[in-house]
Amino acid sequence: MQHLITLPILLPLIAGIILLLPPCGKSLVMRRWVATFMALFTCITSMMLLNEVINHGSIVYAIGEWQPPFGIVLFADPLAVILTILTSFLTLVTVIYASRADDKAGSFYHPLTHFLLMGVNGAFLTGDLFNLFVFFEVLLIASYALMMHKKDKHTTKAALHYVILNLVGSSIFLIALGILYGVLGTLNIADMAVKVAALQGDDIFLAKIGGLMLLIVFALKAALLPLHLWLPATYGRAMPVVAAQFAIMTKVGVYAMMRVFTMIFGEQAGELSGLASTWLWPLALVTLVVGAVGVLAAEDLRRLSANLVIVSVGTLIAMVALNDEKATAVAIFYMIHSTIACAAMFLVADMVALQRGKVQDRFVNSRSVAEPKLLGFCFVTAAIALAGLPPLSGFIAKLWLLEASYSVGVAWVFWPIYLLGSLATLVALSRAGTSLFWHDHPNHEEQFEDNVYAGKRRAMALVIILSVPVLMSVFASHISDISSQAAASLHNTQVAIDTVFALAKEQ
Template sequence: MSHLILLPILLPMLTALLIMLPPVHHSPDRRRWLSMASTLLLLVMSVWLLSQTLTDGVTFYALGNWQPPFGIILLADTVSVLMVCLTSFLALGAICYGSAGEDERGSFFHPLFQFQLMGINGAFLTGDLFNLFVFFEVLLIASYALLIHGGGKNKTKAAVHYVVLNLAGSAVFLFALAILYGTLGTLNIADMAQKISAVPAEDIMLVKAGGLLLLIVFALKAAILPLQFWLPATYASASPPVAALFAVMTKIGVYALLRVYTTIFGEHAGPLAGMASAWLWPLGLATIVLGAIGVLASLDFRKLVANLVLVSVGSLVCLVAIGNTAANSAVLFYTLHSTLVTAALFLVADMIALQRGKAADRLVSARRVAQPVLLGSVFMVAAVSVAGLPPLSGFVGKLMILQAVDSGPAQIGLWSVILVSSLLVLIGLSRAGSTLFWRVSGQPANEDKAKPLQVFAVCWLLSASVALVAFAGPITALTQQGAVQLADIPATLSIILPAAGATP
């Protein structure tokens, strides 16, 4: 039992506590360097954990040596550890951008940032539904404070909506867990997968009700239509590094959908198999359409990027609904691409806004930016990638999505929506780019030039789009392995519950 699985959770927690203690707390530079160094170390450990997982296969950590299904376990497989690596890579870019000055606009930015990383990593690594709820609450509490960091009317208004909705979601989550625990007698994901096929006939509707309540909760977290209305205003009002980190928040909801409705309510679940697909497929397509329309209708660049998040979420949800190995592999690859590119676009939007005077990021005529070559270049790279044009990672991701459906009406529906939405996104980004960089008047203000840490953060995140293409072969092989591992429920159960020795 390797203690390495614990480190992506322990390291951010200990870093947050250390930052709040003197003498680190009293020095902005010490807070920044400790936070950045810790996040870099987190990335190194995450890659190390991924390497170990690829060598050893699925492993788990039983806290207090209480063996499953009775104790709390952390599960390390290719899917969960890949998501932890994604979070660490994203967090390094976000914390570097925040350390350029955004962190001093309010209190406790770095401890809150680290606590949120703790919650996110815990949500990906947990092997228990109740502890998924616990880590959801940890990351949500940190996100509440990060959202209003620096203050302001727009942030406060968005935070009120965000907090109320998520508190309601947490209540529904608890109801779902109570129903499932009352009927199955466990909340260990592997143990639930083993028991689901043997549910008595009189309890099937209760278990289905619990499963559908979970679907509502995860749909809210992922911002699936009709529970998406909180996202554009929330992401657009957040400070740039927070919005960049929030790019992975919706992916936690998608990951939960993938994990729960593949492992627990998968093909082995008898009459409960595939209960979510009938809902996720149409709602995913509708979310893509709504996001694409939002991109066209956005009056400022930040909301345009927030709507791009909706487009990516809808695409991922459709793949989860398909549920085959190719679709799950595409989920993983497209999650890597879309999270990092949209996060970079949030940072680019802030850099542009700081150089346009009172117009900020509104899509109106304004003064010329001070660094048109730099900002135009990073905008172009991000726009080409997020629109799915070659030669960047968006093209590979969209191709994997289209190939996930073999034939029939599903193929016609998915291909039509993906291709038309990509065209609308391209038109929206072209309109935004021409307005921001060509409809200009007046002279730029040189004092608003981007700082080195900000430029590094954006380039760091955008480099992932290039890397995903340059190493597309090994990365797609990795995502394929993760998809196969996720679908092999008997093998996972034999590792986590060896004493049971049963297959679902």
């Protein structure tokens, strides 16, 4: 079982290579089956890893048996493994959905999705900042190619902006790592957490500069204001099935903030304690407001869904900024919920666009969709989840968010902004549903092409992903307990440090 931690990274890598080689490389049917099986296998192994971590504590794995902090270290705690399960599950759903027709646009869709999965899982499981940079680059390269899977000039323009911004972010990331390595002599997260508290004199200011540069990079990845402008265009122009998989990408930036600014620059960091909180709190609230305005201003369902991602990012980072264990627990629960709900809405938007002809998913009068019952049910379910209405998990997350902010003493500012943002989401989704499903012009003689129907694969994918908010509501107590355990593990920095260096003593 000691090698289990490597499988969420190795399995997608192996899958990507297999999918590029014959016979998979020449058979679309075989690519679909292999991609689906490997995504499912990755999801199952991630669940096994979570069970191991919950029952026996965090796992540290030294690649090549090089002792930390000198070698490459993988670190699996409940938070990291929860997110690998979320990523693997999302990949499984999108692979099933894309197998209906979307993967026909290019030969490399399935390999790229698994390389993206490898990069995201690696970012969650790494215990070293340099390897966090490496996995960032892996997932970004895969995401660049997936953005171009839809070949038109608007997508090319959005992809170009996305690439340029991320290249700038990668440059800043490298500079920040150079500064921190020069000051601390290490990039192992646990070792940095020990050494940052002992800094003196000018080294404190250099470390502060390096830490704030990391904050800029992570804010760009998470789409935190004012570095959020790339997201609506990128997610709105990408193929919806790709945008659905990209719903996890902003959470990589949020996770990096949680890990770095809780463990390295947390309460034990001396003069650098709480380095990011001063910046994150106001920026998170403004991001929430801007996202809500974008939701109201959206003219199509895909752009609305993209702005809902921004709303979720603002909400998440507001909880991260509180630097409180209870707030972190609700952030983990809300992260799972919001990622799934936003991804589901992107898939619904794709089906609506396919069945409404030239107007696609724009909020204008048009012909009726070919499958109004299926799509109407899916839209309403996703909308209830995103608006935070009972009985789905969004309502539970909303109550928990309000309670967490109240217990920390910031309810007076968070409640009005968050509740108004929820109202804006509800109004926008109501308008969207009315425009797409009520203000139509039925034409019973009109014939629809076969590829616009959901089919078994798309219907299965929609049912699977929309079952998650329901199951999260049914098993809310169990999931909240796991979220609380993950938050406790994240905030107990000394235990994480001891776990990492216990491995060095054993070897």
